[in-house]
Amino acid sequence: MSDLTQVKALISKGAEYLYQTRVCDEDHLPHGRRAYVWPLLNWLYKHDGNKEWVKKAEIVADELDPTVRHNPSGEMVIFPGLHHRRNYSTNAIDCGTFVDSFFDFKELQRGTPHPLDAKVNEVATNYILKKITGHKDVHDQYLWAATGLARFLAELEEDAKTSEYKKALENTLDFWLGLNEEDGYSPYMQSDKFMGGLTPYYFSRRIAFSWYILEKAKLRRPDIEEKLLTSAHFLARLLRPDGVKEMRLEAKRYYFWGEFEADSHPFDLYVFYKSYEKAKDEFWLDASAASFRQLLKAQIPNGAIRSRTSTQGLQDWQCDTMRTGHLAWLARLPDEYLSEISNRKVRPIRTPYRFNKASPSERVLLIGNAERWVHFVTRKGQIAGYAGERVSGLALPSGSNINNLRSPCLFHYRSRGNPLLFFRHNRPALIETFKYALFHSWDCFMHKRHVKLAFAFLKDGLFGYLFIGFFTRSTEFPTEISGLTVGANFIRHDLTLSDMSGNQKEIIGRREILWDEKAVISIKDTLTVSTPLNLTHQDGVTRVHGPKVIQLTYLLGG
Numbered sequence: 001m002s003d004l005t006q007v008k009a010l011i012s013k014g015a016e017y018l019y020q021t022r023v024c025d026e027d028h029l030p031h032g033r034r035a036y037v038w039p040l041l042n043w044l045y046k047h048d049g050n051k052e053w054v055k056k057a058e059i060v061a062d063e064l065d066p067t068v069r070h071n072p073s074g075e076m077v078i079f080p081g082l083h084h085r086r087n088y089s090t091n092a093i094d095c096g097t098f099v100d101s102f103f104d105f106k107e108l109q110r111g112t113p114h115p116l117d118a119k120v121n122e123v124a125t126n127y128i129l130k131k132i133t134g135h136k137d138v139h140d141q142y143l144w145a146a147t148g149l150a151r152f153l154a155e156l157e158e159d160a161k162t163s164e165y166k167k168a169l170e171n172t173l174d175f176w177l178g179l180n181e182e183d184g185y186s187p188y189m190q191s192d193k194f195m196g197g198l199t200p201y202y203f204s205r206r207i208a209f210s211w212y213i214l215e216k217a218k219l220r221r222p223d224i225e226e227k228l229l230t231s232a233h234f235l236a237r238l239l240r241p242d243g244v245k246e247m248r249l250e251a252k253r254y255y256f257w258g259e260f261e262a263d264s265h266p267f268d269l270y271v272f273y274k275s276y277e278k279a280k281d282e283f284w285l286d287a288s289a290a291s292f293r294q295l296l297k298a299q300i301p302n303g304a305i306r307s308r309t310s311t312q313g314l315q316d317w318q319c320d321t322m323r324t325g326h327l328a329w330l331a332r333l334p335d336e337y338l339s340e341i342s343n344r345k346v347r348p349i350r351t352p353y354r355f356n357k358a359s360p361s362e363r364v365l366l367i368g369n370a371e372r373w374v375h376f377v378t379r380k381g382q383i384a385g386y387a388g389e390r391v392s393g394l395a396l397p398s399g400s401n402i403n404n405l406r407s408p409c410l411f412h413y414r415s416r417g418n419p420l421l422f423f424r425h426n427r428p429a430l431i432e433t434f435k436y437a438l439f440h441s442w443d444c445f446m447h448k449r450h451v452k453l454a455f456a457f458l459k460d461g462l463f464g465y466l467f468i469g470f471f472t473r474s475t476e477f478p479t480e481i482s483g484l485t486v487g488a489n490f491i492r493h494d495l496t497l498s499d500m501s502g503n504q505k506e507i508i509g510r511r512e513i514l515w516d517e518k519a520v521i522s523i524k525d526t527l528t529v530s531t532p533l534n535l536t537h538q539d540g541v542t543r544v545h546g547p548k549v550i551q552l553t554y555l556l557g558g
């Protein structure tokens with residue numbers, strides 16, 4: 001018999017929080033993401049038969065009904081969407097969430113008509129269909145929208161439009177997967193050079209949405225399933241040995257001010273389940289147990305999921321309503337799996353990454369062994385004050401705030417940069433940084449009431465970026481590692497200084513990284529230039545210049 005005690009407590013507290021939060025305490029408006037309360041209430045009713053859950057679902061439906069209306073373009077959408085900046089969401093996300101979740105409400109209603117019926121039909125067949133067949137840029141957004149149409153299709157009786165919806169969903173998956181790299185990597189978005197890179201926070205939901213669309217649209221595509229498993233293995237590569245995703249790899253940095261985040265665990269768990277279902281590898285269960293435990297830790301007494309991990313007391317950007325809504329993806333999982341992972345002993349995970357198969361073409365490599373490892377980034381995006389992956393090359397722990405560009409990463413070199421060249425090459429980044437820093441600090445101060453976070457946006461997101469950007473080059477900043485060769489226990493590459501846009505490049509030498517079965521890393525840097533450099537290591541910062549050979553060691557987990 002399944003023991004779902006911890007799962008039920010997590011879901012019931014989350015559902016109560018969403019039910020009570022008609023207006024977001026932080027953003028001071030209603031969020032469309034609140035519709036995710038319906039899958040939670042439906043799950044609870046199925047497990048205890050308490051009709052109070054049904055009553056609450058009906059109350060939420062009546063409260064949300066006025067928010068579903070035509071926008072100025074004549075499209076039926078969920079407000080506020082993009083029509084209020086403080087919603088910090090989009091119509092695509094909110095409409096996908098709403099339509100998908102609405103059918104959980106309909107299950108609770110058992111066929112009783114509701115005023116939302118016709119509205120949801122129009123949202124799915126008009127707005128969402130246009131969204132997924134039109135221009136596609138931010139991959140999470142159109143895939144999220146597609147989950148709504150997929151659920152609508154699953155509940156729809158066969159008619160003349162069924163094949164059109166199904167084909168649109170299939171084409172959407174083909175489009176996204178066509179942009180994936182061979183190792184399973186996919187960017188956050190296509191058009192933005194700063195947020196167009198790797199986002200561990202968002203990565204798993206793209207895979208989860210795709211599995212969900214396949215299932216609900218009844219698509220028989222073994223080729224897509226194989227690609228999703230490859231993407232899941234890339235997701236596994238982003239984990240640390242404790243099962244938490246490495247935030248130093250995150251391109252959408254302004255969302256996070258601590259060492260890790262807890263908001264994406266429900267999507268991770270959905271992907272881990274589908275991967276275990278297909279591959280039967282125990283790794284996915286161990287990763288699931290670790291992920292579930294972190295999710296439990298993130299639930300505060302009022303039921304909200306809050307990922308506040310900053311040592312400076314800084315809260316992550318997104319509000320509690322949106323984070324808590326993601327729990328709905330637990331309600332999509334089988335009881336047997338939830339019981340297994342919630343009662344499974346949590347232990348350090350063993351990565352399925354095959355060190356002897358590493359290739360320079362992969363965006364992220366691992367250094368170490370199956371039990372202890374760190375990350376090595378071969379390619380990344382440019383850095384602005386608010387976005388862009390923090391480091392290329394060796395990505396070792398060095399401070400919890402990924403937005404503090406003044407704090408160098410471990411075993412990297414810094415040198416002087418040319419402020420005029422930086423200004424010439426980085427005007428778009430400077431403009432966007434000013435906009436993000438000022439708007440977000442204003443919102444934090446005036447609306448969210450997070451005064452510390454408001455000042456952090458100015459201190460780290462603006463002034464720290466300007467100071468380091470104008471006057472610093474670093475081996476952390478190149479957008480691509482050159483001269484790269486890899487093996488089962490070594491990586492060799494050029495040591496290159498650049499500014500944060502990848503310009504002002506200067507090769508200062510060559511680095512060789514070796515590691516043994518005990519996960520001891522040995523670094524040999526052969527410096528070939530006399531440029532004055534600052535090297536950051538475990539004991540601080542040392543001033544060095546070449547020609548010179550520098551030997552360094554680091555014990556993983558030591």
